Amino acid sequence: MTLILPEQEEPKVPLLEAPQVRPKQGFWQSFTQRTPIGWKQLTKKKGRLFVAIAGIGFADLLMFAQMGIQAALFDGNVLLNRSMDADIVIRSAQYRDLSLANTLPRRRIYQVQDIPNVASADALYISTVVWRNPETRLKTQLTLVGQSVERPALNFPEVNKNLDKLKQPDTFLFDRKARGKYENVVAAVENGKMATTEIERRSIKVAGLFSLGASFATDGTLITSQENFLRFFPERTSGQITLGLVKVKDGSDVKQVLADIKAVLPKDAIASTKQEYIDYELAYWGETTPIGVVFGFGTAMAFVVGIVIVFQILSTDVNDHLSEYATFKAMGYGDRFIVFIVLEEAMILAILGFIPGVGLALAQYALIQNVAALPIAMTFARFSFVFFLTLVMCGVSGLIAIRKLQSADPADIF
Structure with missing residues (x-):
C-alpha cells in the first residue's frame, strides 16, 4: 500500500520592491513647496x-525724509546750546531763541557769583x-560768539x-563744518596759515578751527573774544550780554544752587539747568x-500714499484669486483663513x-549732510x-482690500 502525501506549497519569498527615485528638485521648487500661500500669490506676477515694493519703498523714503529733516533742523538749532560748558544758564525773560535772544544786564552775573x-x-x-566767504x-x-x-x-x-589767539584783535576761530565751499580755507588754517576776510567791511583773521555744524538760521559759527x-x-555795550553761564562746584546739588539763584534774580532774568534750557529751545x-x-503733515501724507499703493496692489490680487478664495469657502474654510492669507501678503510686502x-534713506541722509551741512543721521528709534x-x-x-471678499457667497462668485 502506497501512502500518498499531499503536495506542500513552496514558501513564497516576498519580492523586493525597487526603491522609488524622486526626481531631483531645484532650490526654487523645493522652496516654493514649503512657502506660504501669500508668498506664492505675490510671486505669481513678479x-x-x-511695483508694490517700489511703492512701499517710496512711501518709507518720504517718511524717513520728513522725520530726518525735521530732527536735523531741531538738532542743528541746539548744537551751540548743547556745547555750552555750564550747569545753569541764565537768559532774558524776553528770550525766544538764539536768533532772537534779547539781552540781559551783565550785573545779573555779578549777583550770582557770591551764591x-x-x-x-x-x-x-x-x-x-x-x-x-574767503573762497567764493x-x-x-x-x-558770532564772544566768550x-x-x-x-x-x-x-x-x-x-586756542583761547590765547583770541586775545589778538580781530582774530577768530571758524567752524570747519559750516555750510558752503571752504575746503581751501580749512586746509590753509590746518597747515598753520591764517585766512583773511571781512565782516561788515572790517578785515578779520581766521587763526583756528573747530567742528560744530550749520543750523536752520545760519550757515555756521565764528568764535572770538568778548x-x-x-x-x-x-551800539551794544559790554553790559548787554546774551547768556550767563554758571558752573557749580564739584559735588554740589545743581537743583539747590538753581533755587538759590532764582531767589536773587529779578523778573527780567530766567535761570534754568542746561537741559531745561535746551528743552525750552526745542x-x-x-x-x-x-x-x-509741516513735517508732521508730510509724514502723514506719505503714510496715506503708502496705504493707497498697497491697497491697489492687494485689491487687484484679491480679484485675480477670487475663484480660489471662493473654493476655500466652499470647502469649509472660514473668513479668518482668507483674511490671514491677505494679511500674510501685506506683511511680506x-x-x-x-x-x-531704508537703503535709499541712508543715501539721502548722506547727501543732505554733505550738501546742507545739517546733523542728519539714522537713529534706531526712527528706524523702528x-x-x-x-x-x-x-x-x-490688507483689511480694506479683504472687506468685499468676506461678504462674498461662493455660489454668487461661481
Missing part, C-alpha cells in the same frame, strides 16, 4: 510685486553777522587750546514755529518694501518707528 557753591559765572555774547567772496550769515578768554565757555577742545565781538556792535521750534506741523526704503508704520500701513491696506 511685475506687480516689483554758595557757585564756582564761576561768565557772560556769553551771541549774535549774527554777515561775512564774506560771496556773503553769508554766520553766528571769555580766561575760562572755557564751550566744550570744544580745539577752541579751549572784546572782538563788541567791536562789530558799537519746544520753541517744535510748538511755536510751523516746522513741527511691508518687509520687502522697507528694505529698499518707520518700520512699525510700514507694518500698520500694509496691514490696514
Whole structure:
C-alpha cells in the first residue's frame, strides 16, 4: 500500500520592491513647496510685486525724509546750546531763541557769583553777522560768539587750546563744518596759515578751527573774544550780554544752587539747568514755529500714499484669486483663513518694501549732510518707528482690500 502525501506549497519569498527615485528638485521648487500661500500669490506676477515694493519703498523714503529733516533742523538749532560748558544758564525773560535772544544786564552775573557753591559765572555774547566767504567772496550769515578768554565757555577742545589767539584783535576761530565751499580755507588754517576776510567791511583773521555744524538760521559759527565781538556792535555795550553761564562746584546739588539763584534774580532774568534750557529751545521750534506741523503733515501724507499703493496692489490680487478664495469657502474654510492669507501678503510686502526704503534713506541722509551741512543721521528709534508704520500701513491696506471678499457667497462668485 502506497501512502500518498499531499503536495506542500513552496514558501513564497516576498519580492523586493525597487526603491522609488524622486526626481531631483531645484532650490526654487523645493522652496516654493514649503512657502506660504501669500508668498506664492505675490510671486505669481513678479511685475506687480516689483511695483508694490517700489511703492512701499517710496512711501518709507518720504517718511524717513520728513522725520530726518525735521530732527536735523531741531538738532542743528541746539548744537551751540548743547556745547555750552555750564550747569545753569541764565537768559532774558524776553528770550525766544538764539536768533532772537534779547539781552540781559551783565550785573545779573555779578549777583550770582557770591551764591554758595557757585564756582564761576561768565557772560556769553551771541549774535549774527554777515561775512564774506574767503573762497567764493560771496556773503553769508554766520553766528558770532564772544566768550571769555580766561575760562572755557564751550566744550570744544580745539577752541579751549586756542583761547590765547583770541586775545589778538580781530582774530577768530571758524567752524570747519559750516555750510558752503571752504575746503581751501580749512586746509590753509590746518597747515598753520591764517585766512583773511571781512565782516561788515572790517578785515578779520581766521587763526583756528573747530567742528560744530550749520543750523536752520545760519550757515555756521565764528568764535572770538568778548572784546572782538563788541567791536562789530558799537551800539551794544559790554553790559548787554546774551547768556550767563554758571558752573557749580564739584559735588554740589545743581537743583539747590538753581533755587538759590532764582531767589536773587529779578523778573527780567530766567535761570534754568542746561537741559531745561535746551528743552525750552526745542519746544520753541517744535510748538511755536510751523516746522513741527509741516513735517508732521508730510509724514502723514506719505503714510496715506503708502496705504493707497498697497491697497491697489492687494485689491487687484484679491480679484485675480477670487475663484480660489471662493473654493476655500466652499470647502469649509472660514473668513479668518482668507483674511490671514491677505494679511500674510501685506506683511511680506511691508518687509520687502522697507528694505529698499531704508537703503535709499541712508543715501539721502548722506547727501543732505554733505550738501546742507545739517546733523542728519539714522537713529534706531526712527528706524523702528518707520518700520512699525510700514507694518500698520500694509496691514490696514490688507483689511480694506479683504472687506468685499468676506461678504462674498461662493455660489454668487461661481
